[in-house]
Amino acid sequence: MKWNQHDISQYVEAKEYIDTLIVPLIPFGAKKDEQMKTQAFQKELLTMFVNEIEKEYKGRIVLLPEYYYLSGKVNEETARLNHWVEEFTELPFEHVFLFTFDVNWRKASKDVDGEVIWLPGLQSGNLQSSEAQSFIKEQVSQIAEMIRSYW
Amino acid sequence: MSDKKQVSRRQFLNYTLTGVGGFMAAGMLAPMVRFAIDPVLKPSAAGEFAAVVEESEITNEPQRFNWKVDQKDGWYESEVEKNAWVYKDENGEIVALSPICTHLGCTVDWNSQEQFPDEFYCPCHGGRYTKDGVNVPNTPPTAPLPVYEHKVEEGMLYLGQAISRGSGI
Structure with missing residues (x-):
């Protein structure tokens, strides 16, 4: 279920079947040109990526709106992020997966109420290219398997 | 005068x-x-068929094939990837089933569970369908998997719209 009217009204009708939450964590900043380019690209990539996962398991997953934050400020974000997650785990949601390409979450993951899944991403490239597409397909099928192992 | x-x-x-x-x-x-x-007067987009796979590749075992169609959603046009489970039944008839579970929309797998061989299985809530796409009673789905319209031209399989099969069992 995506965060849109149609899906969410479906979710409200069928709450008992949906117990998994996905939040994409997306950093951005304006300090360095190169970094901006990479972050913009990785934002697109991650969005595509979580959409694919959502498509696969639509009936059991809610994909929350992206969580944006200034890059490099991961430690300051954990409290706010936990608020987000808490709000939904009360519904209840049993499994919370936070997807990111930002390696800084690795260290901070112990303070976060949920599974932080760090993905080694591509730096740049063409999202329409077959290379990127097969990269996404490959990772999605593995992540899907991982999510299934939690259920 | x-x-x-x-x-x-x-x-x-x-x-x-x-x-x-x-x-x-x-x-x-x-x-x-x-x-x-x-x-x-506009030709309807509904009846459009897309080439999916060569007929010779279709076996008696369901295989998943992907193809892309242009979808118009109001003014927003996009390319959408579609897929289907395609096989030939015992009479040699081609059957193309939508992989979207009729319960809440997950993607079903063929023959993925050892305890339910030769069935479509939905990993989300354990929905099951027999090979012809009919839902197994007492599992969450309440309708059979939709069937794609299909036609074969010059050895190529074309698929059209997925037709829902109502509320089933």
């Missing part, structure tokens, strides 16, 4: 003015009418 009916100057002017006015009105109305009924 003769007895023959003669067109008076006034009548003549009346006729010509009506004629010219009529032409002008028609010239203005014709495009307007065309605009008004335009949606009716």
Whole structure:
């Protein structure tokens, strides 16, 4: 279920079947040109990526709106992020997966109420290219398997 | 003056003015009418078929094939990836099933669970379907998997719209 009217009204009708939450964590900043380019690209990539996962398991997953934050400020974000997650785990949601390409979450993951899944991403490239597409397909099928192992 | 009916100057002017006015009105109305009924005249996108796979690749075992279609959502056009489970049944008829679970929309897998061989299985809530796509009673789905319209031309399988099969069992 995506965060849109149609899906969410479906979710409200069928709450008992949906117990998994996905939040994409997306950093951005304006300090360095190169970094901006990479972050913009990785934002697109991650969005595509979580959409694919959502498509696969639509009936059991809610994909929350992206969580944006200034890059490099991961430690300051954990409290706010936990608020987000808490709000939904009360519904209840049993499994919370936070997807990111930002390696800084690795260290901070112990303070976060949920599974932080760090993905080694591509730096740049063409999202329409077959290379990127097969990269996404490959990772999605593995992540899907991982999510299934939690259920 | 003769007895023959003669067109008076006034009548003549009346006729010509009506004629010219009529032409002008028609010239203005014709495009307007065309605009008004335009949606009716548009070829419907619903009946469009897309080439999916060569017929020779289809076996008795369901295989998943992907293809892309252009989808128009209001003014937003996008390329959407579709997929189907395709196989030939015992009579050699091609069957193309939508992989979207009728329960809440997850993607079903073929033969992925050891305890339910030769069935479609939905990993989200354990929904099951037999090979012909009919839902197994007492599992969450309440309808069979939709079937794609299909046709074969020059050895190529074309798939159209997925047709829902109602509320089933």
